[in-house]
Amino acid sequence: MNTKTALTVALALAAPSAVMAGEAEMTNTTMTSAPMAPPQHMGWYLGGGVDYMIDAEEPFFNGHLGYDFGNGSSLFLESGWMGEEEFIFPLNIDVDIVPITLNYKYEHMFTDRFGLYAGVGAGSSLVDISAGLVSDDDWVFTAQAFAGLVYNVSDNFEIYAGGRYMWMDDVSIFGANIDDLDDVGVGAGIRFNF
Numbered sequence: 001m002n003t004k005t006a007l008t009v010a011l012a013l014a015a016p017s018a019v020m021a022g023e024a025e026m027t028n029t030t031m032t033s034a035p036m037a038p039p040q041h042m043g044w045y046l047g048g049g050v051d052y053m054i055d056a057e058e059p060f061f062n063g064h065l066g067y068d069f070g071n072g073s074s075l076f077l078e079s080g081w082m083g084e085e086e087f088i089f090p091l092n093i094d095v096d097i098v099p100i101t102l103n104y105k106y107e108h109m110f111t112d113r114f115g116l117y118a119g120v121g122a123g124s125s126l127v128d129i130s131a132g133l134v135s136d137d138d139w140v141f142t143a144q145a146f147a148g149l150v151y152n153v154s155d156n157f158e159i160y161a162g163g164r165y166m167w168m169d170d171v172s173i174f175g176a177n178i179d180d181l182d183d184v185g186v187g188a189g190i191r192f193n194f
Contacts, residue, residue: 045065055182109152114151166182
């Protein structure tokens, strides 16, 4: 086979490949990862709120100071006051309850603004009853559970709303035991993050 024939055969074999090849095309492949979790606050916070206690039909004013560990978990100390004053002839009866609890709260954020929280706490409550010129008080074990919604207005300010169940051990006042001191409350509050 001479050179001219070999060149003709090579071109004949290569022509269909060149016709089918078309234009070269570049593709850009991008890698995507799972969506990032919303940023979580880490550090100290201070807040307060008010709950309406359904059985007592009284407000429970409360404040708290805590530390957020940045993974949704936080610990906080809460104290508050609820009370009632009633006149039963001939006595003016005044009841004050001051719970102090250490609480664990877990917060799960769905977006950078909106989330859910739930937690539990335990501590002690001072129950003080005055009837006319006499008074008595007792410290009792207290436990609570709570849950609700949280909305971050800004990085440093949030509002929340939810419910709580609070239980207190038997109270011994004036030589008598008072039991069944548990209540459910619904309320709202604000919190400042530092």
